[in-house]
Structure formats: C-alpha cells, structure tokens
Amino acid sequence: MQNSSTPKDIGQISFGLMEPEEYREMSATKIITADTYDDDGFPIDMGLMDPRLGVIDPGLECKTCGKHSGSCNGHFGHIELAAPVIHVGFTKLIRRLLRGTCRECSKLLLTEDERDEFRDQLDESRKLSRDLNDVTKAAIRQARKKDKCPFCGEIQYDIDHEKPTTYYEVQQVLTSEYSQRIAGAMQGDEEEGIERTTPDELAEKTEIELTRVNEILSGSFRPRESQRKAIEKALDIDLTEEDTNKLMPSDIRDWFENIPDEDIEVLGINPERSRPEWMILTVLPVPPVTARPSITLDNGQRSEDDLTHKLVDIIRINQRFMENREAGAPQLIIEDLWELLQYHVTTFMDNEISGTPPARHRSGRPLKTLSQRLKGKEGRFRGSLSGKRVNFSARTVISPDPTLSLNEVGVPDRVAKEMTQTMNVTERNLQDARRFVSNGPEGHPGANYVRRPDGRRLKVTEKNCEQLAEKVEAGWEVNRHLIDGDIVIFNRQPSLHRMSIMAHEVVVMPYKTFRLNTVVCPPYNADFDGDEMNMHALQNEEARAEARVLMRVQEQMLSPRFGENIIGAIQDHISGMYLLTHDNPRFNETQALDLLRATRIDELPEPSGIDDEGEPFWTGHAVFSELLPDDLDLEFTGTIGDEVVIEDGQLLQGTIAEDEVGEFGGEIVDTITKVYGNTRARIFVNEVSTLAMRAIMHFGFSIGIDDETIPEEAQSRIDETIDDANDRVEELIEAYDNGELESLPGRTIDETLEMKIMQTLSRARDNAGNIADEHFQDDNPAVVMANSGARGSMLNLTQMAGAVGQQAVRGERINRGYEDRTLSHYEPNDLSAEAHGFVENSYTSGLTPREFFFHAMGGREGLVDTAVRTSKSGYLQRRLINALSELETQYDGTVRDTSDTIVQFEFGEDGTSPVKVSSGDDNDIDVEHIASRVLDSEFDSEEEREAFFDSKPRPTNLSEHADDRLTEGTEVTSDD
Amino acid sequence: MVDVSQHELVPEHTVLEDDTLEEVLEEYDIDRTDLPKIQRKDPALPDEAEIGDVIKIVRDSRTTEQAIIYRLVVE
Ligand SMILES: [Mg+2]
Ligand SMILES: [Zn+2]
Numbered sequence A: 001m002q003n004s005s006t007p008k009d010i011g012q013i014s015f016g017l018m019e020p021e022e023y024r025e026m027s028a029t030k031i032i033t034a035d036t037y038d039d040d041g042f043p044i045d046m047g048l049m050d051p052r053l054g055v056i057d058p059g060l061e062c063k064t065c066g067k068h069s070g071s072c073n074g075h076f077g078h079i080e081l082a083a084p085v086i087h088v089g090f091t092k093l094i095r096r097l098l099r100g101t102c103r104e105c106s107k108l109l110l111t112e113d114e115r116d117e118f119r120d121q122l123d124e125s126r127k128l129s130r131d132l133n134d135v136t137k138a139a140i141r142q143a144r145k146k147d148k149c150p151f152c153g154e155i156q157y158d159i160d161h162e163k164p165t166t167y168y169e170v171q172q173v174l175t176s177e178y179s180q181r182i183a184g185a186m187q188g189d190e191e192e193g194i195e196r197t198t199p200d201e202l203a204e205k206t207e208i209e210l211t212r213v214n215e216i217l218s219g220s221f222r223p224r225e226s227q228r229k230a231i232e233k234a235l236d237i238d239l240t241e242e243d244t245n246k247l248m249p250s251d252i253r254d255w256f257e258n259i260p261d262e263d264i265e266v267l268g269i270n271p272e273r274s275r276p277e278w279m280i281l282t283v284l285p286v287p288p289v290t291a292r293p294s295i296t297l298d299n300g301q302r303s304e305d306d307l308t309h310k311l312v313d314i315i316r317i318n319q320r321f322m323e324n325r326e327a328g329a330p331q332l333i334i335e336d337l338w339e340l341l342q343y344h345v346t347t348f349m350d351n352e353i354s355g356t357p358p359a360r361h362r363s364g365r366p367l368k369t370l371s372q373r374l375k376g377k378e379g380r381f382r383g384s385l386s387g388k389r390v391n392f393s394a395r396t397v398i399s400p401d402p403t404l405s406l407n408e409v410g411v412p413d414r415v416a417k418e419m420t421q422t423m424n425v426t427e428r429n430l431q432d433a434r435r436f437v438s439n440g441p442e443g444h445p446g447a448n449y450v451r452r453p454d455g456r457r458l459k460v461t462e463k464n465c466e467q468l469a470e471k472v473e474a475g476w477e478v479n480r481h482l483i484d485g486d487i488v489i490f491n492r493q494p495s496l497h498r499m500s501i502m503a504h505e506v507v508v509m510p511y512k513t514f515r516l517n518t519v520v521c522p523p524y525n526a527d528f529d530g531d532e533m534n535m536h537a538l539q540n541e542e543a544r545a546e547a548r549v550l551m552r553v554q555e556q557m558l559s560p561r562f563g564e565n566i567i568g569a570i571q572d573h574i575s576g577m578y579l580l581t582h583d584n585p586r587f588n589e590t591q592a593l594d595l596l597r598a599t600r601i602d603e604l605p606e607p608s609g610i611d612d613e614g615e616p617f618w619t620g621h622a623v624f625s626e627l628l629p630d631d632l633d634l635e636f637t638g639t640i641g642d643e644v645v646i647e648d649g650q651l652l653q654g655t656i657a658e659d660e661v662g663e664f665g666g667e668i669v670d671t672i673t674k675v676y677g678n679t680r681a682r683i684f685v686n687e688v689s690t691l692a693m694r695a696i697m698h699f700g701f702s703i704g705i706d707d708e709t710i711p712e713e714a715q716s717r718i719d720e721t722i723d724d725a726n727d728r729v730e731e732l733i734e735a736y737d738n739g740e741l742e743s744l745p746g747r748t749i750d751e752t753l754e755m756k757i758m759q760t761l762s763r764a765r766d767n768a769g770n771i772a773d774e775h776f777q778d779d780n781p782a783v784v785m786a787n788s789g790a791r792g793s794m795l796n797l798t799q800m801a802g803a804v805g806q807q808a809v810r811g812e813r814i815n816r817g818y819e820d821r822t823l824s825h826y827e828p829n830d831l832s833a834e835a836h837g838f839v840e841n842s843y844t845s846g847l848t849p850r851e852f853f854f855h856a857m858g859g860r861e862g863l864v865d866t867a868v869r870t871s872k873s874g875y876l877q878r879r880l881i882n883a884l885s886e887l888e889t890q891y892d893g894t895v896r897d898t899s900d901t902i903v904q905f906e907f908g909e910d911g912t913s914p915v916k917v918s919s920g921d922d923n924d925i926d927v928e929h930i931a932s933r934v935l936d937s938e939f940d941s942e943e944e945r946e947a948f949f950d951s952k953p954r955p956t957n958l959s960e961h962a963d964d965r966l967t968e969g970t971e972v973t974s975d976d
Numbered sequence B: 001m002v003d004v005s006q007h008e009l010v011p012e013h014t015v016l017e018d019d020t021l022e023e024v025l026e027e028y029d030i031d032r033t034d035l036p037k038i039q040r041k042d043p044a045l046p047d048e049a050e051i052g053d054v055i056k057i058v059r060d061s062r063t064t065e066q067a068i069i070y071r072l073v074v075e
C-alpha cells in the first residue's frame, strides 16, 4: 500500500461494469459464514465481521493494512454465489440485449450493413453530444423486428420481462385443443353467415391430403407449422397458445458471453470495460465493515447495520442452496432457493422496488440498503455531499435596529461566545490574545480553545483560563469569540438571488435576536414577523477577505437584475423624507441640529434665512442637502410629478420620496452609487434613513380610523353615486331582457352585458373614491404614504373611505355558488350588482354579511394564487438554476458550458455587466455626458485639454527597421 | 405558402463561406460542433443551407444594436 497520507490528484474516472475476477482480486477475504462474533465477542474468521475487512473499534489494528480505525478505510470481501443472479440495476439493459440478440448464436440481430450504419450514427451523436440512447434504442427496435437470425437462421422469440428480475421466452405453439377448434370453425355460423366447411373442402383449400385432415380432426395427428398456418388461413382461426419458457440467470449469462465485442459497441457499451455477462453476478462484493459499523447498545448488546443483516440472509440462502444441490434435491426446490437468493441480492441493492415486498427488520421497519443510502433528499448525494450541516453557524429570529449601519449585523452575545475566530498569536497581538484567554469561555470577549505550537489543542475553562493566559506566547493559536468588526456571512432563505447572502460586520449585543438595519430588508425580502436568518462565521483569512471585498452589503447595493440600487430608504424613511422636503418647512437651530444628529454633520451650514422674529432658520431642503456630495448635479421628474433639481449638492427644488431615495432604483441613491462609489452610497443611505427617522419623529406620524372617515355630506354623495350606478345597471339588464342591447364587436350579448355592468360599477367605485379623495387633506397620513410611495396606494384609501367595489373571481363578477344564483338570498338569474359581489360599503363603514362573503371569495382567490405562484416559480427557478449553473463567461467574452460549447457569443450580447452599466429602452447610455465628465476631471484648464487633443502622438520607434514603414504617410518628428 | 424567412421578425440567416468559417472557428478556438445548433428543417434557413453548414444570424438585440450568432445546421 502506498503512503496514503499525501493528497492525490484524481487523474481519471471511468465508469463501467466490474468483472467477477476483479471483485475477487480486490477482496480481502472470502466470506463463507453468516456468523459475526463468537461467544467471546471476537469476530469470526471469514465471517461478516472478519478483521481483514477493516477496523471500527479504536485501538485495534487492521489485519489487511495494519492501520488503526480512522485511518483504515476498510477493505472489501466477497461471497461466491452458488448460482448466478441478476443485478437489479441492469434489468432494463438485460431485457434490451435479450431482445436484440440471437438466442442461438448471440449475435446482434442486424445485418452487417445495418450494424455499421448504427455505429456511424452513434459516432455522430457522440460528436454532437446528443443523447446516445436515441440511437441505441433505434438499433434494438430494428433488431427486434427480425424473426429470424440473419447469421444462423434461428427463429427468434419474444422476450417477456416480469419485474424485477424474471425473463421469459414466449413461443407461439399449437394449442392442445386444436382438433376441437378446427371442428368448431368448420361447423360455420348461420347467424353470421359463415358457411359450413366439409373436410373435403378444407383439404382442398389447405392442400393437405384428406386422410391427414381426418387424422387432424380426430386429434391423432398434430399438424406441422406450415399445415397449421394453412388451416388457420383457410378457416380464419387461431390455433396457437403462448408457451413461456423461463430463462434462468445462468442461461442468460451463457447467452451474453457469446455476444461479439463489435455488436456491443453498437449498443453504446464499451466492450473493453464492460462485458454484458458481468451484469449477471457470480460473485458478490461484501462492503467493508467501516461502511456498515455495528453499534454497541447501552445493555452491551451489539446491534448490526441493515447491510450486515442483509448479507447474513444472502450467505444463509447461499449455503442452503449449495447443500441442497449437493444432496441432489429436486429441481423445484433448487429453483425456489435460486429465486430466494435472487430476492435477497436484489433487496441488498435496492429495497424499494415496486412489485417486490421490501425486506424488513424484525421490528417491521423496511431495511435501508445500498440504494436507499444514496437516493433522495437525505441520501448521500443531496444530504451529505451537495448540502450538509456546518459548524460555526447560527440561526435566530431577526429584529430591526435603525442605529446600526446597513453593513452591520447585531449578534447576540451568546452567539458571539459560541462562534470563534482563529487568532494567530504574534508579538503584536499577544496582549489581546492573553486578555481573551483570561476572560475565559464565559466572559466576552473571551476564548474557547488554544492550540500550542506543538499542535496540542486545549480547552479554555473558567478554572484554567487565568493560568493558560500566562502561558500563551507568539506562535500559539487562540480561538477567540466574535468581536465588533469581525466579518460574517448572513443569509435568509429562500436564497433566490445573490443578495440573499451578504457579508456583515459584527456588532455584539445583548438579548437573543439578530439585529439588522431596516434598509437591508428588501434584498433579503425580510420582515420582522418572526423571520429567522442564518449567520456563518468565516474560518480563514482568504474567506474573510473575499467576503469583505465582494460580499459586504454596500458592495451589493446595485442589483444585477436591473442594474439599479436595491438598497434604499423604505416605508417610514420615505414618509419622513417627504415630510421634511415636501412643503420645505423651516427649522430653528436646535431642531436642525437634532435632525442631523445621527449623521456626520456636526456643524450647520449658513442659515437659509432669518424669520420674522429675527431668528435664523434652516429649510428642509437645506437640511437634506447636507447629506449630498458637494458636487452632485441632478435633474429629473420626481415621485409626485414635480421637477427635482440638485445643483452643486444643494436640493433647490422638489420633494424627496420613493423615486429619489427608495429601494428599487431611487434616482439619487443610484447616481451616488454609480458616480461616487459604494462607500459614499452606504453613507448616504445610512444618513438618509436616520435623518428621515428624526424628521418623522419631529413631525409625528400616526394613522387612525378618523383619518379614513369622511363627512356626512360626502357620504351621501357617495351613496348617490352608487345608487345611480345601480340604476344604470338595472337599465342595462332591462335592455338586455327586452333584447334591445346591442352586442359589442366580437362579443356575445351576455358578454356585452357583463362588460357594460363591470364598466359601470368600476366607474362608480372610482367616482366614490374621487369624492372621498376630495375630503382628504394633503397632510392626511394615508395620503402622505400613498403620494410619497412609502406604503399603500390611493386605491387602498378609496376602498377604506369610499366603496370597496366589485369582487372578482377569475376576472369576472362572482358567478358561482348555487344553480343560477350566487347565494340563496337572491332570485335565480338575478343579474343585479348586489347579487354578483359588488360591495357598496367601505372598509370604514363595514361590510354586510353578504358583501363580506363575496369579499372572502375574492380574497381567497388571491391567497391561492400567491401560494400556487410561489411553489410554481420556486420549481421553475430550481430547474433554471440547474440548467444554467455550469455556464461561465470566459476570458474571450463568450459564455460556454463545461464542454466548451458556446451558449452566447458575447455575454448578454453586449458584453457588459448590468451592475456596471445601466441601459434600457428608456435609458440609453449617455456616452457624451460620461465622456465630458471624464474630460472635465482629467484636465484642469481648457488650454491643457486643447493641447492634449491637438498634439499628435509620437510614433514609437522600437527598431530602426521600422523607420521606412513609419515614414510612409506620416512625417517623422525628431526625438530631440 | 408564406415564406417565413421573409418576415420582418425573422432575422437574416446566411450560410457562412468556408474561409470566413475558418476565421470564426479560429477566433473562438472551437470545432464547429461546439457551436449552437439549428435544425435543417427550420424555415428560417436559406434553401441552400445543408447539414454541416454554419449559419450566420444577424439579429436585433435587446441590449445592443445587433448581435451576431453562428449556428451549425444539423438534422
Ligand atoms: Mg415574514
Ligand atoms: Zn485496513
């Protein structure tokens, strides 16, 4: 054995079948007895726990490789099967081969030309990386059509496959009651107009001698095949019955052994690596004990692994089989035992085959055998390899903390004390390291473990921490607690985009929740109604550096989906900014300083003016402008439709709200991120949110039922509108009943009526809303939220104050329920607004029971819709990610998959990252603007710029031989 | 019968000459089988296109003015 402690490179992996001889070669021992341990508790030689199969008990030495448990991976053994059995994993392929090859000479049932053609097709498919199965399936299909072998002429029979592992040959043979059937057919049938046939006629038709016919009719002669066919044709009957002949695994093995190598190639099998007869097992490998360790229970009893149980079964049957065969037992018993052996080997590999009862434990629990270890969510692939539980992670409920920066995360102290960072002690951090260790595992910031230079790892305890701290020297490692400023990864599921996992800086805090700034809610799609999030502490410098540079929240400010900022002010921030800037209110010095107190600004600018009392004042615009970069120039149409003008970092005009500083593409945040960088944008967003919180607290902001209540006069106007609409609907219905309604183009009369009613009613709702709106002041909190884009819309307000309006299911008025009516409260075929889910009331005035019911119907549809949509889109997303996950943009700009096939000739067809460039239909890249900005910053004066653009670049003169090429056309300027 | 290839929404498909094809393959350092595929029966193909030919498609792009794509004609 080589030195296995050095890591090895995998040079190649090849897939194929294993030859029985290979199983024997790699086997550490042959297993012959089903017993595991002897009476003294020692493993029995050549038993299932043979010490040559590896060690699990610590302290023991492996008899094969001499290593101890932990470093010995275990070694395979083998069982010599008394009779061959079929490998369940290959039943389909076995069936295919049986159907496609000759039962006599085993050659593929294709002429040589056909065979070569399929081989060529296979080569081509391989080149085009198409599915090879299409070709091999077609080859088998073609071969199955042959009822005679083109080489030896043997007649071929159908192969029946009885799942999972039984194969039959089906032959059509003469039925034993042939004489009765012939006689019956010769009787004829008067009702169906079939005439009688005399033996003479039959003899004539079939060209069989009359005496033979009579012999056949009497049942004393069995007609030959040609005679049978002639009679069948003459009398239009079927004289055959199916005769099935079971193919034993040994027969199949013999059959497959004779298939020539050239024929296998056509079926997509590489004959050098895999011979079909190897699909029939004659040797069974026994997994090492390390793959099926036995556990010692509390009472000292050993409990064996499911695989071991299964192997015991196999060995027992195998032995009984051999004994019976040697004793010359009848064929029937042998076949039964053979089937039993097949069953045990089958369930050893897969215990969830349909049609086969699963092998069970004594307790009745189905055994977990090989395939069950691999399959499914908890299987080896999905459960242990693609995803696994990790150390240094924490999960808890999240809650908001507006005092944190958006880059930070509040980590509960009990989490910080559990999760550690490795600290390499040097002279420079020795003092810190000692302090951490002396604080012990309970104090914060403390340490949980230290590692001496000799590699010994010591646990820091409350008892030993003081002494241990003194021993710590440079060269030690200290696993210290998380402290403020450490970088960690933070994640909320579902992780739908890359901003679902971002890096945050730790701020250790009391209590039990993770705290985060509310502006990072949109990228995580988080709220605080009980959401939990995961945190991962990074364990090496490389990971920490990568996280800090690439994954920090501020680096994820722009979404790669639409190229604009995904982080920005939300909800109350927006309302606050709106209140601060909308009417441009005035603040005295104390107030202005209070607004800005959580920002970097500690000195107020020049006052905006002096008020009537002679006191200086600062306007909302001036206060907000303090947060802007000094040289920011911006002009655009804002949220409320006014022009927002920023010049030299001063907000001159306009209201700051959602489209200015909001989460999805707030213009100012977006511009600052792109022009001034992520750090400046982080500062800006942090400061906007704190300023907004101060502003909203300054003005006060609350909402109550009175804010959605309208005066009586308005209510009666709304009632009137609704009555009007009801009248108009009645008119429409009357016109419809009288047949006076004219249908709209492309619509039936019924559809026309429905459409007109819907129109009328939605207009009524809008009118009611407009009336309600008239009575809301601009400072109404619901109006402020709707106008600023903080939350809610005017429609919500309309429904609260005016009328809720038509309820719809599937985009139509509510039509379902009883026969010809929605509820038993209404007459059948009542088409009125009320009877089909029009809600006249507002949420404030309250819904009637019937209205409430219709409202619940509409609401239910919405709920079901979102539930279905999320599950559908989640699945779609999974499929898409799986399909695209291996695509990669190459250095030449192309996007390719792992086999180097080109998917896009240029990434995104324009070769640009949406995060670096934002362009869209309504937002062309303003090349001139960018160019002039670059030039402005590049040249201090107009002259310099002129000089640069007029100067001709000197030709490079690397070699004198290049002189004559350069002199052509351009003049050579002297170098001195 | 409507000739789909003449529809304004169907981008221009042309068969690539051998020497330009060589250039393209060299530029991307690929075999022609590494190209995306197009079926011979695709109605957008010009009549003279044969299996094994490489088609140049010039189409309008959402992100840039025009995008050029090459496809290998397959069965
Ligand atoms: Mg939630
Ligand atoms: Zn070993």
Ligand SMILES: [Zn+2]
Pocket: A102, A103, A104, A105, A106, A107, A149, A150, A151, A152, A153, A154
């Ligand atoms: Zn044959």
